[in-house]
Amino acid sequence: MSFVRRAATVLAATTALTALTAGLALPALAHVTINPGTAEQGGFTKVAFRVPNERDDASTVKVEVSFPTDHPLAFVSVKPVPGWSVKVTEGKLPKPVTTEFGELTEAVTTVVWSGGKIGKGEFQEFEVSMGRLPEGVGQIVFPTKQTYSGGEVVDWADAPAADGSEPEHPAPVLKLTPATGGDAHGAATAPASPAAGSPAPSVTPVAAASGSSDGTARLLGGAGLAVGVIGLVVAFLALRRRTS
Structure with a gap:
């Protein structure tokens, strides 16, 4: 019975470690997301649309993101x-929107990336600076x-469900939080305000450095793996001690 208990202890530790390792190896949710997922109201922000490739027999060759017209940027x-x-x-807005920069009658409606390739097991991030x-x-x-x-063509267009459950094809969602009174421009550099009567600013590329939202997840995953390894070592040493 003593030997059976020791063997069961080692088996349990090994199983836990295997499950933990497998869990860390699982891919992230395979749909288009926006990172970071939150920003302050009234400010500027820089985000990345993260696009994973879900197909084994095809590559992603085009990504089209639609921007809001009810709350234009x-x-x-x-x-x-x-x-x-x-x-x-x-494109023209359904109705003009009054902003601190004047009346807005046109705004960005779509951004399309094409000509590249996201292969099997890969993802790509497309960065955008926007505001206010x-x-x-x-x-x-x-x-x-x-x-x-x-x-x-996969249409990631489903808005979040009222009950909090995830729809079949969830659209990327940027959560907006009340301003804290700090730098309203966030991580992005705000364009200078145009003078009265001047034309609307044109869209220009920015070269801000890419951010990463995976650091914390990797740290936690590494810590969990370390705990599993320690548990396996302890069980092995206990087995040797009792055998001696």
């Missing part, structure tokens, strides 16, 4: 992505279309 600029071309389209973000609004939804080399 006066300033939108994109960071060049090597190997990809980008097209920023402006609306106030009194809890979130902005960015419906996104992902086109594969075989012609398939």
Whole structure:
């Protein structure tokens, strides 16, 4: 019975470590997301649309992100992505919107990246600087279309469900939080305010450094793996001690 208990202890530790390692190896949720997922109302921010490739037999060759027209953004600029071309389209708004920069009648409606390739097991990030973000609004939804080399188009356009559950094809969502009274421009550099009567600013590329939201997750995953390894070593030493 003593030997059985010792063997069960080692087996349990090994199983826990195996499960932990497998859990760390699991890929992130395979849909288009926006990172970081939150920003302050009334400010400027820089985000990255993260696009993973979900197909084993096709590559992602085009990404189209739609921008809101009910809460339009006066300033939108994109960071060049090597190997990809980008097209920023402006369109007339359903109705003019009054901003601190004057009346806004046109705004960016879509940004399309094409010409590149996201292969099997890969992802790409497409960075955008934008603002000012609306106030009194809890979130902005960015419906996104992902086109594969075989012609398939996946429409990530489902808004968050009221009950908090995730829809089948969730759209990237930027959560907006009340301003804290600090630097309203956030991580991005705000464009200079145009003088009265001057034309609306044009869309220009920015070269801000890419941020990463994976650091904390990797740190926690590494800590969990270390705990599992320690548990296995302890169980092994206990088995040797009792055997002696």
